[in-house]
Amino acid sequence: MNIGPYLLANNLFAAPMAGVTDRPFRQLCRKLGAGYAVSEMVTSRRELWNSLKTSRRANHEGEPGPIAVQIAGTDAAMMAEAAAYNVERGAQIIDINMGCPAKKVCNKWAGSALMQDEGLAVSIAQAVVDACAPHGVPVTLKMRTGWCRAETNAVRLARAFEDVGVQMLAVHGRTREQGYGGHAEYDTIAAVKAAVRVPVVANGDITTPEKAREVLAYTNADAIMIGRAAQGRPWIFREVAHFLATGEQLAAPLVAEVRRLLLDHLQDHYSLYGEFTGVRSARKHIGWYVKSLPGGADFRSRMNSIEDCVAQLRAVAEFFDELGAGIDRMPVGGVATQDNDEQEAAEVNA
DSSP states (O other): OEETTEEOSOSEEEOOOTTTOOHHHHHHHHHTTOSEEEEEEEEOOGGGTTSHHHHHHTOOTTOOSOOEEEEEOSOHHHHHHHHHHHHHTTOSEEEEEEOOOOHHHHTTTOGGGGGGOHHHHHHHHHHHHHHHGGGTOOEEEEEEEESBTTBOOHHHHHHHHHHTTOOEEEEEEEETTTTTOSOOOOHHHHHHHHHOSSOEEEESSOOSHHHHHHHHHHHOOSEEEEOGGGTTOTTHHHHHHHHHHHSSOOOOOBHHHHHHHHHHHHHHHHHHHHHHHHHHHHHHHHHHHHTTSTTHHHHHHHHTTOOSHHHHHHHHHHHHHHHHHHOSBOOTTOOOOOOHHHHHHHHHHO
């Protein structure tokens, strides 16, 4: 599969999630089988570009290409300027956020709130495409099925976005009104795929290899995007890849491998955030790994009292050493996804 001039390793994408898909997490997902990963959303507000939070979100040091940066905002000129700014700093693909349902984002009429104003949404897409075209940088866009159940306008918007030059569309099978509740529906994604010629990516409730195959077949989408199911289980990408290629389930990872992956991830995480922020922001990742494991709830509680990196690493190593003394492989089927409140907090606070 291609996005503009870039040939991707496969059609399994890590979904952009603010507060989650930072550089260490993206690199981990790529290492474990994701063919593509987009950055956390970066604001279009110029006065925040030099903030520590934005600089961390825009950090791509050592990351394999193509480098994809997601931008968010409500003003066409500001979004165009943000696109150009990120291209100057190495972005090879610009992704427009029209899918985030977080209240903090939608209350400012950004993210999926833009789907309520189709004229503004299309003008933003046009402005970003025009800013990127001189540099040969393709523009993609992520959206939802609509703002609410009564107005699922994804198909109409998809045609308009294609007309102004957007080169790939990702669709989450929920409305903004649903947030992360209820169940994703795939009829709208299938309708978007039938309506446009550009690649379409299906997103929402893809938590198992079997579900990945089912969604690809039902929607005829060119790729799938996995978000919450990769939290604490980043090896889901290689499980899906193996199942799609062979029809067989891949064995669960060894406890010893997960121990090593998580410890390496934490070291990379600390290197990006520093000790004070790193040890605190790492807690959510550790919590997702252990949430469904024996003793995981107690360990999560103890973890919240640890405030230095060395002690956090040691505690994680000891937890997995103890787990590995009883079982060789990770339990199967323990997908540790968040509830809605946890997801909202991760998106707007991290």
